[in-house]
Amino acid sequence: MNNTEFEFAPEDFKLVGAEKISRVDEAFPSKPIWKEVLTRFAQNKGAVVGIIFIIIVLTMAIAGPHMAGHTYESQIITHQNLAPRIPGLEKIGVFNGTEKMHTSTGTVIQNKYISEDPSVPTGLEKIYYWFGTDVLGRDIFTRTWTGTRISLYIALVAVIVDMCFGMIYGLVSGYFGGKVDMVLQRFSEILNGIPTLVIVTLLILVFKPGLVTITIALAITGWIGMSRIARAQVLKLKEQEFILASKTLGAKNLFIIFKEILPNIFGQLIIMSMFSIPNAIFTEAFLAFIGLGVPAPLASLGSLISDAFKSFTTHPYMIVFPVIVLAIIMLSFNMMADGLRDAFDPKMKEM
Amino acid sequence: MKKYILKRVMISIVTLLVILLVLFLMLEFMPGSPFNDEKLTDSQRAIINAKYGLDQPILMRFMNYIKAMLSGDFGVSYTISKNTPITALLETRLPISLRIGGQAILIGTIIGLILGIIAAIKHNTIYDTITTVISVIGVSLPSYVFAMALIYALGFRLKWFPLLYQMEAPLYSSIMPTISLCMFTVATVARFTRTEMLEVLGSEYMLLAESKGLNNFQLIFKHALRNALIPIITVLAPLVVGLMTGSLVIEKLFSIPGIGSLLVSAIQSNDYNVVVALTFIYSIMYIGIMLVVDILYGVIDPRIRLAKGEEHE
Numbered sequence: 001m002n003n004t005e006f007e008f009a010p011e012d013f014k015l016v017g018a019e020k021i022s023r024v025d026e027a028f029p030s031k032p033i034w035k036e037v038l039t040r041f042a043q044n045k046g047a048v049v050g051i052i053f054i055i056i057v058l059t060m061a062i063a064g065p066h067m068a069g070h071t072y073e074s075q076i077i078t079h080q081n082l083a084p085r086i087p088g089l090e091k092i093g094v095f096n097g098t099e100k101m102h103t104s105t106g107t108v109i110q111n112k113y114i115s116e117d118p119s120v121p122t123g124l125e126k127i128y129y130w131f132g133t134d135v136l137g138r139d140i141f142t143r144t145w146t147g148t149r150i151s152l153y154i155a156l157v158a159v160i161v162d163m164c165f166g167m168i169y170g171l172v173s174g175y176f177g178g179k180v181d182m183v184l185q186r187f188s189e190i191l192n193g194i195p196t197l198v199i200v201t202l203l204i205l206v207f208k209p210g211l212v213t214i215t216i217a218l219a220i221t222g223w224i225g226m227s228r229i230a231r232a233q234v235l236k237l238k239e240q241e242f243i244l245a246s247k248t249l250g251a252k253n254l255f256i257i258f259k260e261i262l263p264n265i266f267g268q269l270i271i272m273s274m275f276s277i278p279n280a281i282f283t284e285a286f287l288a289f290i291g292l293g294v295p296a297p298l299a300s301l302g303s304l305i306s307d308a309f310k311s312f313t314t315h316p317y318m319i320v321f322p323v324i325v326l327a328i329i330m331l332s333f334n335m336m337a338d339g340l341r342d343a344f345d346p347k348m349k350e351m
Numbered sequence: 352m353k354k355y356i357l358k359r360v361m362i363s364i365v366t367l368l369v370i371l372l373v374l375f376l377m378l379e380f381m382p383g384s385p386f387n388d389e390k391l392t393d394s395q396r397a398i399i400n401a402k403y404g405l406d407q408p409i410l411m412r413f414m415n416y417i418k419a420m421l422s423g424d425f426g427v428s429y430t431i432s433k434n435t436p437i438t439a440l441l442e443t444r445l446p447i448s449l450r451i452g453g454q455a456i457l458i459g460t461i462i463g464l465i466l467g468i469i470a471a472i473k474h475n476t477i478y479d480t481i482t483t484v485i486s487v488i489g490v491s492l493p494s495y496v497f498a499m500a501l502i503y504a505l506g507f508r509l510k511w512f513p514l515l516y517q518m519e520a521p522l523y524s525s526i527m528p529t530i531s532l533c534m535f536t537v538a539t540v541a542r543f544t545r546t547e548m549l550e551v552l553g554s555e556y557m558l559l560a561e562s563k564g565l566n567n568f569q570l571i572f573k574h575a576l577r578n579a580l581i582p583i584i585t586v587l588a589p590l591v592v593g594l595m596t597g598s599l600v601i602e603k604l605f606s607i608p609g610i611g612s613l614l615v616s617a618i619q620s621n622d623y624n625v626v627v628a629l630t631f632i633y634s635i636m637y638i639g640i641m642l643v644v645d646i647l648y649g650v651i652d653p654r655i656r657l658a659k660g661e662e663h664e
Contacts, residue, residue, distance in 0.1 A: 193366035195637045330491035
């Protein structure tokens with residue numbers, strides 16, 4: 001034990017620099033809100049993957065139908081039921097046009113592109129169908145991307161309906177309040193009480209099944225959720241001072257709604273409208289599956305799946321690609337909407 | 352509370368009346384009449400009109416129509432099974448649909464709850480990720496995709512289950528339809544339970560309960576789950592909608608003789624009376640469930656009915 005006392009030497013102390021104290025007061029530059037949103041969004045892996053896939057699907061929907069040299073309705077009778085065959089990949093043994101058929105008599109492996117007897121060529125040796133052909137000899141690749149266009153069109157309709165109907169309805173209802181609000185809310189409550197299924201069914205009785213009918217059905221029911229969100233947002237804002245100031249300066253109601261309130265909530269509303277996209281695509285795919293979608297020979301993803309289902313125990317490849325594309329679209333829109341909402345307002349979960 | 356319930360009931364009744372009015376007007380203004388035979392004289396036509404009540408003023412006819420619909424008199428089917436009263440068609444079909452729908456919602460809720468609880472307890476582990484993946488996929492894929500995957504794998508290749516519904520083995524052959532129908536329920540319930548449980552588990556009363564020395568079982572089932580379950584009533588409405596639309600496709604895929612497949616074939620063969628009757632039944636079920644959900648929620652959480660009451664006054 002060493003108990004010797006020691007004395008402090010001047011070197012034991014260090015002067016704390018004045019510049020370190022002043023750092024406490026450093027002013028952080030304020031980030032614009034959209035930049036913050038963007039940063040948070042970019043950190044969300046699922047959302048970024050979602051957006052990348054949406055861009056890929058969008059590109060394919062634009063370019064895809066022109067890539068293979070077929071149209072969605074052109075059929076070559078001799079090219080029926082050809083399995084997928086992709087140049088390049090065929091060399092490593094996948095997508096080489098071979099299909100395993102499970103029939104009641106047993107399993108058969110066959111390749112319709114290349115005949116087993118070299119002296120009798122099939123005439124298909126140089127032909128490639130990337131996703132195969134259907135029972136009528138149509139190119140599934142072209143049809144899948146044509147169908148994707150319809151799903152994306154439905155997505156667009158859903159957003160437009162939300163923005164045009166839902167938003168304005170909610171804004172007016174929330175802003176004016178009182179009797180106007182009561183009447184508008186009762187109306188939307190009653191409409192909300194009618195199942196979408198019923199509305200679609202009744203529309204189909206009056207009009208013919210097709211894109212127009214589906215669009216009308218979406219227009220009738222799609223906006224209610226959005227109108228509620230818009231109304232709730234307006235109720236939050238309309239008692240605030242800046243609205244009062246604007247009123248005092250003599251602003252008209254319409255001016256206040258569209259120039260004062262709307263810019264403050266527009267971002268949130270756009271994001272909420274993303275949530276109605278998967279729902280709308282779902283509705284279309286479901287209607288197409290029970291045969292109430294677009295009329296043949298036009299194809300939507302739902303009707304492609306429905307057609308392929310009829311022969312899917314013998315030719316399962318026909319159903320795989322439309323299902324995968326539909327799944328990718330639904331998943332990416334869901335993930336993107338989730339990511340956008342969390343990025344915009346982390347507190348606004350599960351609305 | 353009474354005022355709140357009364358208001359909800361009133362809205363439900365008005366909704367039902369609106370649906371009836373729409374159905375009635377469609378019937379009135381649909382082109383074509385069953386009595387446009389040119390051989391009929393005016394007096395014969397008058398007799399027929401009197402027999403079917405078509406000579407009465409439109410308001411009276413609407414009243415009669417409401418009375419008939421509410422008493423379950425939907426008329427006869429035209430094309431699906433000629434001249435059979437629709438009530439007879441429904442008698443055998445409605446129970447099957449209700450049973451499969453019930454199975455799906457029961458099993459789906461149980462599995463969803465279990466998944467959600469596990470995910471919340473083991474937050475940020477592999478179990479949590481698996482549950483999230485399951486729930487995202489379940490919400491994103493239409494039920495017919497699951498159904499087809501099951502038909503191909505378990506039915507066609509492995510031959511574990513019959514491909515189609517069999518009346519002789521109602522339970523065994525309804526396993527695959529139930530699974531594909533309940534995926535949406537599983538996903539929604541799991542996702543919701545997880546969010547709610549995480550919120551409750553992070554609360555201070557849970558910390559108190561834990562520091563009192565309660566064991567895990569008591570903590571989770573007696574304290575956390577009971578509070579987390581309250582808001583789950585709100586997802587009931589979208590679940591019912593999902594089941595209704597899902598049942599149409601699933602019943603068609605598995606050839607289940609229920610009301611979903613009946614509606615699909617009625618639409619396809621333009622059997623107007625059947626479509627109207629089923630539309631009405633679907634609406635009644637939906638409105639009824641919405642009403643129960645709203646009232647239950649008001650009973651359980653007084654803040655809801657207070658908030659709603661304030662908004663409207």
